[in-house]
Amino acid sequence: MSAASSPAADPRPLALTIGDAAGIGPELVLQAWLRRMPGQRPFFALADPDHLTRLAQRLGWQVPIATIAIAQANASFANALPVVPLQHKFDDEASSANTPGTLESMQRAVEYVYAGQAAAIVTCPIAKDRMYQAGFQFPGHTEFLGAQASQLWKRPVLPVMMLWAPELAVVPVTVHVPLARVPDLLTTTLIIETTQIVIDDLRQRFGIQAPRIAVAGLNPHAGENATIGTEDRDIIAPAIRALQAAGHNVIGPMPADTMFHAAARKKYDAAICMYHDQALIPIKTLAFDHGVNTTLGLPFVRTSPDHGTAFDIAGRGIAKPDSLLAALALAARLA
Amino acid sequence: MSAASSPAADPRPLALTIGDAAGIGPELVLQAWLRRMPGQRPFFALADPDHLTRLAQRLGWQVPIATIAIAQANASFANALPVVPLQHKFDDEASSANTPGTLESMQRAVEYVYAGQAAAIVTCPIAKDRMYQAGFQFPGHTEFLGAQASQLWKRPVLPVMMLWAPELAVVPVTVHVPLARVPDLLTTTLIIETTQIVIDDLRQRFGIQAPRIAVAGLNPHAGENATIGTEDRDIIAPAIRALQAAGHNVIGPMPADTMFHAAARKKYDAAICMYHDQALIPIKTLAFDHGVNTTLGLPFVRTSPDHGTAFDIAGRGIAKPDSLLAALALAARLA
Numbered sequence: 001m002s003a004a005s006s007p008a009a010d011p012r013p014l015a016l017t018i019g020d021a022a023g024i025g026p027e028l029v030l031q032a033w034l035r036r037m038p039g040q041r042p043f044f045a046l047a048d049p050d051h052l053t054r055l056a057q058r059l060g061w062q063v064p065i066a067t068i069a070i071a072q073a074n075a076s077f078a079n080a081l082p083v084v085p086l087q088h089k090f091d092d093e094a095s096s097a098n099t100p101g102t103l104e105s106m107q108r109a110v111e112y113v114y115a116g117q118a119a120a121i122v123t124c125p126i127a128k129d130r131m132y133q134a135g136f137q138f139p140g141h142t143e144f145l146g147a148q149a150s151q152l153w154k155r156p157v158l159p160v161m162m163l164w165a166p167e168l169a170v171v172p173v174t175v176h177v178p179l180a181r182v183p184d185l186l187t188t189t190l191i192i193e194t195t196q197i198v199i200d201d202l203r204q205r206f207g208i209q210a211p212r213i214a215v216a217g218l219n220p221h222a223g224e225n226a227t228i229g230t231e232d233r234d235i236i237a238p239a240i241r242a243l244q245a246a247g248h249n250v251i252g253p254m255p256a257d258t259m260f261h262a263a264a265r266k267k268y269d270a271a272i273c274m275y276h277d278q279a280l281i282p283i284k285t286l287a288f289d290h291g292v293n294t295t296l297g298l299p300f301v302r303t304s305p306d307h308g309t310a311f312d313i314a315g316r317g318i319a320k321p322d323s324l325l326a327a328l329a330l331a332a333r334l335a
Numbered sequence: 336m337s338a339a340s341s342p343a344a345d346p347r348p349l350a351l352t353i354g355d356a357a358g359i360g361p362e363l364v365l366q367a368w369l370r371r372m373p374g375q376r377p378f379f380a381l382a383d384p385d386h387l388t389r390l391a392q393r394l395g396w397q398v399p400i401a402t403i404a405i406a407q408a409n410a411s412f413a414n415a416l417p418v419v420p421l422q423h424k425f426d427d428e429a430s431s432a433n434t435p436g437t438l439e440s441m442q443r444a445v446e447y448v449y450a451g452q453a454a455a456i457v458t459c460p461i462a463k464d465r466m467y468q469a470g471f472q473f474p475g476h477t478e479f480l481g482a483q484a485s486q487l488w489k490r491p492v493l494p495v496m497m498l499w500a501p502e503l504a505v506v507p508v509t510v511h512v513p514l515a516r517v518p519d520l521l522t523t524t525l526i527i528e529t530t531q532i533v534i535d536d537l538r539q540r541f542g543i544q545a546p547r548i549a550v551a552g553l554n555p556h557a558g559e560n561a562t563i564g565t566e567d568r569d570i571i572a573p574a575i576r577a578l579q580a581a582g583h584n585v586i587g588p589m590p591a592d593t594m595f596h597a598a599a600r601k602k603y604d605a606a607i608c609m610y611h612d613q614a615l616i617p618i619k620t621l622a623f624d625h626g627v628n629t630t631l632g633l634p635f636v637r638t639s640p641d642h643g644t645a646f647d648i649a650g651r652g653i654a655k656p657d658s659l660l661a662a663l664a665l666a667a668r669l670a
Contacts, residue, residue, distance in 0.1 A: 175555070176556075176559075176563055177555070177563065178518075178554050178558075178563055178564030178566075179514070179518060179553050179554050179555075179564060180515075180518040180564060180566075181564075182514065183513075183514060183515040219513050219514050220510070220511050220514075220610075220611035220612060220615075221511075223513075228511055228512065228513055229513030229514060229515060229516075230513075231513075231514075256615075256616055257612055257616050257619045258619055260616060260619070260620040261619055261620050261621075261623035262623075263623070264623075275555075276555035276592070277555060277591045277592050277613060278616065280555075280591075280592035281591055281592050281595060281613065281616045281617055281620075282616055282617070282620050284593055284595070284596055285595040285596055285616075285617050285620055285621065286596075288593070288597075288598070288599075
């Protein structure tokens, strides 16, 4: 029986992109295979097999590399790291010459989930600066995947970043923008659309029947009755009322400082935050090593570790694979 | 021997202000006395003895109230809650008629530390709205204490709020202002002056010889080389360089999301944060019940619990005294 016809007995594997070949992605991929568990959903890497072989040798790690076609991924996984080879090869040196391979890895991963050959995508970190220099047109991974999904699935896609850990799930409504621009970028519509996507994905992928959502305020004490800024009253509160009117379990605007301690976190499944650090401070404080970045609103499951390329420690074999392992586990659960 | 002549054998007591009489302050004061420990530095409340007696009776708590002059505080403490009576009396109902008593409690506490009769001040929460209605001219407790200190000690005072817990100490450079105003309010001078006060107080009061300071960035990833906002490069970094040039151990601007997990916190004694929630999210996430608010830059030690009046649960005896107990312990340590 083929994988497609019997997903329970022979589930489709996870597609793991290699990210920046000079970052910690490649060594984390080796680590993730070394730490594989019986019964785990298999994964394959979209990578340069020679590059990974050289890296394993340099680190002294016993990781046999199996260069395969996807159909062999599951059968290979127990005894070797399955690698679906890229057309591009990687230099061992950090170099923008590697960028086309990085991009090919991401593109083909989306094509494989579209074709039903991969169950979900797990992405290793890329270096945005280097990608921009090579002509990459997107602010980041998330937007690239959104655009590619939109093209293949032929429907509009609003990708939404969620940081997830067992302790806490947070969604920043605005992300990589200067703090000074956040108040202007926040709109009632954006908060509603973002929250709606979070609710849909928590239902469909996380299996939470009636997701409980807490929306953070923007200003100290959520504006203290509009005495410390008016956005909480004029922009955020109307979004919450609209979502409540649509039958959703949404509370807020919550004072952001008192919504992330253990007792407060029990009251919601995900927190909608107004800006990057409001979301990332609490989750990285609580779950620094094992947080997972997952993109909601896509027609497929995508997760990634919650860290960057870490060039400063790359190639030494000391990077912690916890976040990638958590990303693989979450992708398997959601797929 | 008088208390003043032998502080070691007979230390001056802590002055505890009653805060808003209709908030949770009064019941926490009763609780703090009930949970007194052998060898603890004694405290006295600046309060209405009859009001506290009625409250203890209503709650069914065995708290004998001793109406005293300060000199008797230490001797009374073991067997009764020492109360130095206010001229004003308190209603049991929440009322702005209580505001003059709240204010008297704060004023007299400062006078007692100025006169050397109290070792330090611990303040229970006030309700700012109600204080404003009664003509209170200060944004909050901290600014009131700063102004009164400046008047009595006849020197300029810049009061600086620090939230302290065993896990983490944070200082917001801007506090109760709309988030949209934060970028404009931040100046290199303000960051330098605030940090200098923190360094001085960590040395003099906390006994840390060479305080290690981490300064948070304003923008995501501390601006990522000024590609996400320029304040980190143009305002914060120059302040750090100036402090380093003055011989201080200061690092930053740090990406705010990755500076508060357990391993990162080991690298500094206090974090200087750019705005309210950047400071308060991590400490309230980590230390919700036992964080302490302490004002640096004053000519005396002042601490307070890290919560508000909690009118919604006041009078029921269910408010947790952990933060007030931690505030009393920290005041005793610093005094």
